[in-house]
Amino acid sequence: MMADDTMGPRETVGLVGGGVIGAGWAARFLLNGHDCAVFDPDPDLARKLEAVLDHARRAQAKLMPGVAVPEGRLRIAATLAEAVADADFIVESLPEVEALKVRVLGEIDRAARPEAVVATSTSGLLPSRLAAGMAHPERLVVGHPFNPVYLLPLVEVCGGARTDPAALDRAAALYGRIGMRVLRVRKEVDGFVADRLLEALWREALWLVADGVATTEEIDDAIRYGAGLRWSFMGTFLIYRLAGGEAGMRHFLAQFGPALKLPWTRLVAPELTDALVDRVSEQSDAQAAGAAIRDLERRRDDCLVAVLSALRDQDYAAGAVVAAHERALAGRAASPDAPPSEAPPSEAPSPDAAPVSTWAGTVPPDWIDYNGHMTEHRYLQCFGDATDALLARIGVDAAYLAGKRSFYTVETHLAHRGEAHEGEALAVTTQVMAADGKRLHLFHRLCRAGDGTLLASAEQMLLHVDTAAGRSVVASGAVRDAMAALARDHAGLPRPEGAGRGIGRA
Template sequence: MGVAAIIGGGVIGGGWAARFLLNGWDVRVFDPDPEARRKIGEVLGNARRSLPGLSDVALPPEGALSFHDSLSAAVQGADWIQESVPERLELKRKVYQTLQEHCDPGAILGSSTSGFKPGELQGCATRPGQIVVTHPFNPVYLMPLVELVPTDRNPPEVVARAREILTGLGMFPLLVRKEIDAHIADRFLEAVWREALWLVKDGVATTEEIDEAIRMGFGIRWAQMGLFDTYRVAGGEAGMKHFMAQFGPALEWPWTRLTDVPEFTEDLVDLIAGQSDAQSGHMSIREMERIRDDNLVSMMRALKAQDWASGAVLNAHDARLSAEAGMVRRAADIADPAQPVVTGRRTVPVDWLDYNGHMTEFRYLHAFADASDRMMEIIGCDRDYIATGGSYFTAETHIRHIDEARLGAPIEMRTRVLKGEGKKMHLWHEMYSGDRLLATAEHVLIHVSLATRRPSPPGDEIAANLKMLSDAQAGLPAPDGVGRYVGQPR
């Protein structure tokens, strides 16, 4: 981890602060706004509620947050400096001149600018090679995309290090190969926004109807497949060429008004604002942010299950977090095999909740099943082994629900091997949140041949590891509740 300086603590700067902080970086903030502490505190509250829910492993310990009265104090010793001041070129250049007098020459200076090209920002800089555009998307603490825009004045090692750091934050740095106003993504957004203004102005649709057209239709497709792959699929078996032949002529038809700009009058502003207020004015901005965050987490978690698009980015980040946290991967790595093995650490995400506001029943089984999978991996029944034709099937499970697990609660799985002889593996899992025991699970798994789908002896390495763990843990007291049947009094 490292130290990040955040220059400008508005919506975007606050999101950057949360992204760095919750990924273990120390964060220093400079913002002359007297409300900066409150604003960033509220952004952090939302981030702490939602960001951990994207991961199926625990995030690193949160870094230290500090606020500074001077820009020089904030940037001193920082490894990364993220500028998110208002979109005025002269202001940004002035900020760069000041901070480069005090920052480490090896620090990366990223700009959140949505419109300026990096060459414009580097113009008056003492060390132009230090400055790159790193344009994120709101909310920065959840959205993976960040447009990384360098120039020829940036050494390749600076660009490579920027990509490495952003990837380490769980983001997807999209390297923009050419400088262009508004980069890539905002150019699409501006085109859609311009057409939407015309549709409202001409009375074709309201703001709510336009939003429904996006979120009920192409918005869902774009979220998982983008633009070109969506249209490739639309072309059927003939693919993109067929799609282009079928719909290409429509480019010459006057379907849209993308090259025209509606006159930005008070009447148009009032019309748009009035419809927007009618659409969602019954909710506060904080309420809308929480709804947005919950929806984003749920959608991206669904994509994790497919290891696709943003879900693939999150899975890769989980793997890095697990490795950095030193989670046991093999039996030989267990420091004390005579004690229960930690087989999982994570927080409770929003899509694991039920109508009572705590973790729903089947997610307890999900968490315990993940712990069984981790134990299988530890003893040697990993993907490579399973590919040879052997695995474990669960034969019996008994879960006891002892205490509540609510949104954002950190949970840890601890696993014992009660028996590991022949074809049978008998596991005991306990789920804790801090010192609170939340649930227990007793699992019996049988080794099978995937060719015959019948019980079969495990490989020698697996058998040896199971015996080592069961023998080492045999001296522990019998777990409270082992062998219970449903409804048995405690």
Template structure:
């Protein structure tokens, strides 16, 4: 798979900083040039929010975080990079000059993407010696979570460059969409601008305030769009006859004078103050960084929900997340786990993040089950039951679980898990898992579980292959002389021996 080896980011504001986070968390070293005096602080805060979001996003093994190096010159930053992302302010002459500098200093094969929201790539590449490698790579904020990148070429951009860029975005969890023709504001911002223009008129004409308008979006079509977009949503609205019926029924409405889309609202001082005051009343009690964290946590939750498609494919960003996690598991370094006759397997380390806690600030119940499940998955990978094995039609299914909650896991607390294999045979794995505090080793929870090997396509239990049985037997033999765990074999509510 085509991958980015080294990245450079020119400009580290809201978008540039988030690009840096996306690259670094994908394991890519990033060199940065931004002359702003607070660049390191701003980028550091964005990176911290991104790391927090990734902690909620996935338990798949992320690569070692790439190094972020701040350079004293643009030339130093771009010299060795194979993907260069320009994110300087949205002024044509400024961007054109910066891109021309990048072009002169970059290695010949480097891809050069611009984060512009609407400037035409043909205009941007005008003065470049190698204009064929320049393209618009327009992301959406926050770049480290939202996967879409609009890829737009200019008159001199090579199609192979766009194809290469699209392929290189996949391993960092992003989806590149190639726009067929360059057009001002591309596709996404054209749609957003039309909605925003109408929204400004609704506020100016006192039809509603900013909070009501946001409520209309987030409690209705915003939820539909997150999974199906516009046209697939309207296809359903057409009933059994689909899109043809929808267009026949609602198409004539387009001629009605509902919209002011062709009229430009005058953003005079009075309207600016009106919108700003309403926005302050709506959200001003929270700082921007707090709002960003709330936004990220909610986005992660939406992506998790969309990942669980009933056909196994997922929907929207959920499918991108599922594909990204599959890639992470497949490309993860194979770590050696020591099988010892004196202690259980130590398989998982993690930290309690904000999405895992309840109203008491403690880890919520289903997250304990998730950790036990992730630990069981680590055991399965150890004996050869990996993603390829599952895709081939076989797996182990959990048929019994008994969890004991002995302590409290709290926000930010480091945890590790251990697993003791109590027994195994041709079809079954019987094991005991413990969750410990990372610092003290104190026991927080235990789970005794039984798994059954199955043919998932046939829907019945079958013998595991000989090589899997052999690997589990090695662990079972090593653990045979370990003391039986306190709590193993207990029933729910059973009193402790006096």
């Protein structure tokens, strides 16, 4: 049996295969702070990995602009054994050729540490068969992601006949920590869940092209202008429940169920003749209109970020996963790595005190207004995110909020000092001006990261409240002590220029 433990917060991940999926896995792990060693015989591996990482960094900065977690370290391994020898978690992402995967998974099994979990990215091959060459099949799990792995949160997790449930639990826990929505497949089945659905759609789409009913672009339009929009947040069954009206799914099935007997679909693939391959390829080329693959990938990522951001605002479907992961990353970035000191807090300010780094990000294109620079409400967003990071630092986390205690902002004075432009790296530092148990007085400075130019400042007064009673109360002991400690440390800092200033005063 596998050891019944959980992996630590920072893992060493060995990746075998650095193609589209393997590189996407590397990007997701690295951007969540995990070290990665990648092996692939492709001589162009380093360049391809960096291209995917560039896409991932760009997407992450747009999706979570105020979250800055130090990246893990990337290493290109010369051999498979070198990539997996020290790994806590191993990911195989080779082509969907069963014999190849069986052979390579056997090699991984022999080279890996006994306690390492081995995950295959297969999109549909059975793990019981893939484990045929492994001496330790109990550690093999399926972790099937979706492209781009660094943005789409779904991962299907499935075990084989001899997989230890503890290995599945360890894999699921790690996937959760890197911001993924784990779908545990209840039964080992070819294609798992998502690909069986995708294959049915793909086969019918090929028939529509083969029969001359529609072109590749028209089929894509039928999805992206219609059902695809609602699929992204409600899926199939919930949408059909709505189609049943107040009577729900039972009424929908009674009304539309008989249509299932009509011979509308074939659900078997057409023969991929040379003529059909040519037709699909030519129509796809025309649809792409000469756009380079990297340009299409960036457009895809930008649209996914927009959809995920909108769903995050609703705290629904994939957006709820993004929101929870963003909170976790912000808390990790704000919390010091060192364990808290057992010594009582000092009453004297620290001689090394400095304003706290609370936010960092890059200005995305959709933050730019008609004047060509960052629009005004985004400045407030940066300062609001900085305040949240400071609150996380002093202990205002999900558990604290669940106790019906929080801080409300009662006053904000924002002053614009310069202009931020698309692509510029920005950073916020925060100084605690005063804290008395109920009130928290902050001063934020937003600067251009490259040269330190001050672009804006925000002075805020926060009040600690009992959210159930709707009144101000003194913060709990640990949070109150953390507030006081920061206020003491910052008491010796110079008073920021503009602090206490009224509107319209120079």
